[in-house]
Amino acid sequence: MREVAVIGVGITKFGELWDKSLRELGIEAGFEAIQDAGISGKDIDALYVGNMSSGRFIDQEHIAALIAEQVGLSEDNIPATRVEAASASGGLALRQGYMAVASGEHDIVVVGGAEKMSDVHPNEVTETLAASADQEWEAFFGATIPSLYAMIARAHMHKHGTTREQLAMVAVNNHHNGSLNPKAQFRSEIKLENVIKAPKVSTPFGIFDCAPSSDGAAAVILCPLARAREFTSNAVKIIGTGQATDSVAVHDREDITTMAATVKAAERAFKHANKGPKDIDLAEVHDSFTISEIMAIEDLGFVNKGEGGKAVENGLTTLDGDIPVNPSGGLKARGHPHGATGVAQAVEIVTQLRGKAGERQVKNSAIGLTHNIGGTGGTAVVHIFEVV
Amino acid sequence: MREVAVIGVGITKFGELWDKSLRELGIEAGFEAIQDAGISGKDIDALYVGNMSSGRFIDQEHIAALIAEQVGLSEDNIPATRVEAASASGGLALRQGYMAVASGEHDIVVVGGAEKMSDVHPNEVTETLAASADQEWEAFFGATIPSLYAMIARAHMHKHGTTREQLAMVAVNNHHNGSLNPKAQFRSEIKLENVIKAPKVSTPFGIFDCAPSSDGAAAVILCPLARAREFTSNAVKIIGTGQATDSVAVHDREDITTMAATVKAAERAFKHANKGPKDIDLAEVHDSFTISEIMAIEDLGFVNKGEGGKAVENGLTTLDGDIPVNPSGGLKARGHPHGATGVAQAVEIVTQLRGKAGERQVKNSAIGLTHNIGGTGGTAVVHIFEVV
Numbered sequence: 001m002r003e004v005a006v007i008g009v010g011i012t013k014f015g016e017l018w019d020k021s022l023r024e025l026g027i028e029a030g031f032e033a034i035q036d037a038g039i040s041g042k043d044i045d046a047l048y049v050g051n052m053s054s055g056r057f058i059d060q061e062h063i064a065a066l067i068a069e070q071v072g073l074s075e076d077n078i079p080a081t082r083v084e085a086a087s088a089s090g091g092l093a094l095r096q097g098y099m100a101v102a103s104g105e106h107d108i109v110v111v112g113g114a115e116k117m118s119d120v121h122p123n124e125v126t127e128t129l130a131a132s133a134d135q136e137w138e139a140f141f142g143a144t145i146p147s148l149y150a151m152i153a154r155a156h157m158h159k160h161g162t163t164r165e166q167l168a169m170v171a172v173n174n175h176h177n178g179s180l181n182p183k184a185q186f187r188s189e190i191k192l193e194n195v196i197k198a199p200k201v202s203t204p205f206g207i208f209d210c211a212p213s214s215d216g217a218a219a220v221i222l223c224p225l226a227r228a229r230e231f232t233s234n235a236v237k238i239i240g241t242g243q244a245t246d247s248v249a250v251h252d253r254e255d256i257t258t259m260a261a262t263v264k265a266a267e268r269a270f271k272h273a274n275k276g277p278k279d280i281d282l283a284e285v286h287d288s289f290t291i292s293e294i295m296a297i298e299d300l301g302f303v304n305k306g307e308g309g310k311a312v313e314n315g316l317t318t319l320d321g322d323i324p325v326n327p328s329g330g331l332k333a334r335g336h337p338h339g340a341t342g343v344a345q346a347v348e349i350v351t352q353l354r355g356k357a358g359e360r361q362v363k364n365s366a367i368g369l370t371h372n373i374g375g376t377g378g379t380a381v382v383h384i385f386e387v388v
Numbered sequence: 389m390r391e392v393a394v395i396g397v398g399i400t401k402f403g404e405l406w407d408k409s410l411r412e413l414g415i416e417a418g419f420e421a422i423q424d425a426g427i428s429g430k431d432i433d434a435l436y437v438g439n440m441s442s443g444r445f446i447d448q449e450h451i452a453a454l455i456a457e458q459v460g461l462s463e464d465n466i467p468a469t470r471v472e473a474a475s476a477s478g479g480l481a482l483r484q485g486y487m488a489v490a491s492g493e494h495d496i497v498v499v500g501g502a503e504k505m506s507d508v509h510p511n512e513v514t515e516t517l518a519a520s521a522d523q524e525w526e527a528f529f530g531a532t533i534p535s536l537y538a539m540i541a542r543a544h545m546h547k548h549g550t551t552r553e554q555l556a557m558v559a560v561n562n563h564h565n566g567s568l569n570p571k572a573q574f575r576s577e578i579k580l581e582n583v584i585k586a587p588k589v590s591t592p593f594g595i596f597d598c599a600p601s602s603d604g605a606a607a608v609i610l611c612p613l614a615r616a617r618e619f620t621s622n623a624v625k626i627i628g629t630g631q632a633t634d635s636v637a638v639h640d641r642e643d644i645t646t647m648a649a650t651v652k653a654a655e656r657a658f659k660h661a662n663k664g665p666k667d668i669d670l671a672e673v674h675d676s677f678t679i680s681e682i683m684a685i686e687d688l689g690f691v692n693k694g695e696g697g698k699a700v701e702n703g704l705t706t707l708d709g710d711i712p713v714n715p716s717g718g719l720k721a722r723g724h725p726h727g728a729t730g731v732a733q734a735v736e737i738v739t740q741l742r743g744k745a746g747e748r749q750v751k752n753s754a755i756g757l758t759h760n761i762g763g764t765g766g767t768a769v770v771h772i773f774e775v776v
Binding site: 047064068069078133244249252260264 | 452520
């Protein structure tokens with residue numbers, strides 16, 4: 001297999017973007033990435049798009065072809081493929097794009113992620129997101145994604161002694177990082193006491209424990225490492241990729257305080273990269289809820305199982321901590337347009353490894369990791385990046 | 389890139405399957421393919437699933453992980469990825485599975501296609517299918533997929549002299565083939581006069597010019613050609629794959645009587661296979677409407693542009709014609725569970741090349757082709773298969 005590099009990145013502002021359609025968001029992120037890579041549309045061989053539910057959010061399927069057309073890529077009739085695994089759709093699109101280049105099938109591949117969630121009523125958003133859980137055995141009976149994660153959080157608190165305050169600290173830290181990111185949906189710092197006193201969503205979660213629904217898009221340009229220098233002097237290598245599946249229904253798992261899909265996906269990505277958790281300088285992880293980030297840093301091997309809450313409390317994950325986590329603000333503060341998230345994570349890591357992250361720049365970062373989850377852990381995908 | 393073989397196939401009966409859920413259909417086709425390949429679940433490295441609109445048809449996204457879990461594959465936490473490009477979803481899933489094996493990332497890959505369309509009201513089916521057209525510029529203004537294809541048919545009749553009778557002959561031929569296929573949704577022969585007199589859907593189409601909405605699933609097992617003999621003595625090679633995109637909206641095309649996506653996808657697949665249209669012994673093409681098959685045989689290069697209707701009239705495409713088309717009955721008679729169709733086509737070609745197609749067996753077939761369209765031609769994907 002050929003080595004693969006990222007040669008350009010682009011991302012829209014995330015938020016409630018009432019004046020932009022999904023295709024406009026896709027184009028904006030795509031053009032930024034194309035300009036960043038210094039390529040022209042004619043250079044592009046294929047497009048992959050991560051998207052969770054455009055069929056329900058905007059009554060539109062077939063969106064990879066649609067975005068290709070809008071960007072003008074249908075003139076060359078390039079292949080355009082949408083990939084879906086709920087909120088892990090972006091990470092999976094990146095993985096498919098990676099394989100398309102690694103296999104030799106394509107040279108220059110654009111991987112985009114996009115979601116437009118604010119065109120439907122919030123109740124419809126909740127119902128649509130519940131379609132990433134098991135409809136017949138969970139959602140049909142009234143379970144929502146926040147309620148399932150709340151159950152996971154309660155189990156983690158009970159089994160591992162994780163505290164309400166530790167959960168809240170995840171939100172405080174990610175809002176701090178988001179305040180330094182011009183593309184973030186939420187750019188205000190928040191206080192611990194306000195997280196805890198916030199209106200409840202599903203105990204123990206208040207609204208500040210939950211990532212928002214967002215509109216937004218992100219894109220990266222991939223090419224064979226051997227060709228990267230033709231286009232840019234600051235390419236970033238993808239040195240590891242791993243994907244794994246677990247039962248979609250939470251009740252089918254032996255232990256709900258760990259995500260087997262994350263553990264396996266990380267194991268595969270680390271093996272591929274010939275690296276371990278200790279080699280990682282910074283990470284973008286899937287903090288759809290505050291508990292998700294605590295479980296992620298455990299399941300990725302940054303700390304032992306059960307010690308994630310304490311690690312957050314001790315500052316492991318802050319911008320100047322040992323392993324800065326979610327320097328972008330994460331899903332919590334940068335925002336969470338579901339299909340875009342996995343690609344946005346890659347954009348952030350590449351930006352950081354290039355030393356171009358401005359006020360939120362993590363010092364001495366050479367190797368970064370992204371971690372993207374589908375639903376409540378039915379899918380996980382991990383990528384590892386290294387400066388060239 | 390490694391050479392890739394199909395070592396097993398499985399398919400459910402297609403139809404209105406009120407007593408089976410999507411996951412049950414996926415499992416049924418998957419198990420049949422696994423048994424056919426003589427592998428065990430433990431051998432499987434990854435799953436790809438083609439599905440168009442499970443989010444709208446059954447309120448369920450994230451279905452690749454869901455099917456993996458139900459088949460027991462989540463025990464090994466294998467990657468499971470859904471791919472979507474409207475009615476070309478199955479063909480695209482096959483292509484991603486192909487790349488996963490060709491790249492060396494995975495060895496044994498299951499490619500499934502599944503759709504469950506009969507759980508919602510027919511009006512909702514029509515609206516959902518219209519989401520494969522351009523929602524903002526076509527569907528929002530009332531265009532449906534049958535009406536868009538009807539416009540294409542009228543243009544083809546006007547420009548190339550294709551007749552109402554020639555359209556009807558496509559349906560007659562495919563119903564004949566379907567009558568010989570135990571898994572087909574429609575197993576009755578129909579008469580030309582009944583096709584023409586049938587209740588109108590959108591002029592010139594009556595109901596017999598339109599493929600049905602269906603429930604069903606299909607699966608193929610891929611592995612590196614070098615390993616195929618470990619499992620089976622009747623493997624079939626995939627010697628060509630090509631995918632292409634065109635404008636999703638019909639009105640953006642220079643000539644609506646040809647599908648540029650089909651032309652380009654075929655060109656790429658033929659180049660990859662180092663073959664041409666004359667080398668093809670039989671084909672499964674995307675006859676979502678009678679006009680689609682006529683355009684397909686032109687755009688694939690079996691006949692010149694404008695001569696498709698005449699070729700059908702002259703018997704080119706019958707089971708004992710020069711290039712038998714849709715021996716399975718096609719979308720028209722075998723049925724059209726949208727995400728399953730592209731995989732079902734591969735199942736039929738493999739079955740034919742193995743000489744196991746029973747009463748509908750095409751004689752002397754060594755090389756076969758599949759052709760799968762998304763929407764009204766925004767996506768096309770072509771695969772070419774050869775006996776080992």
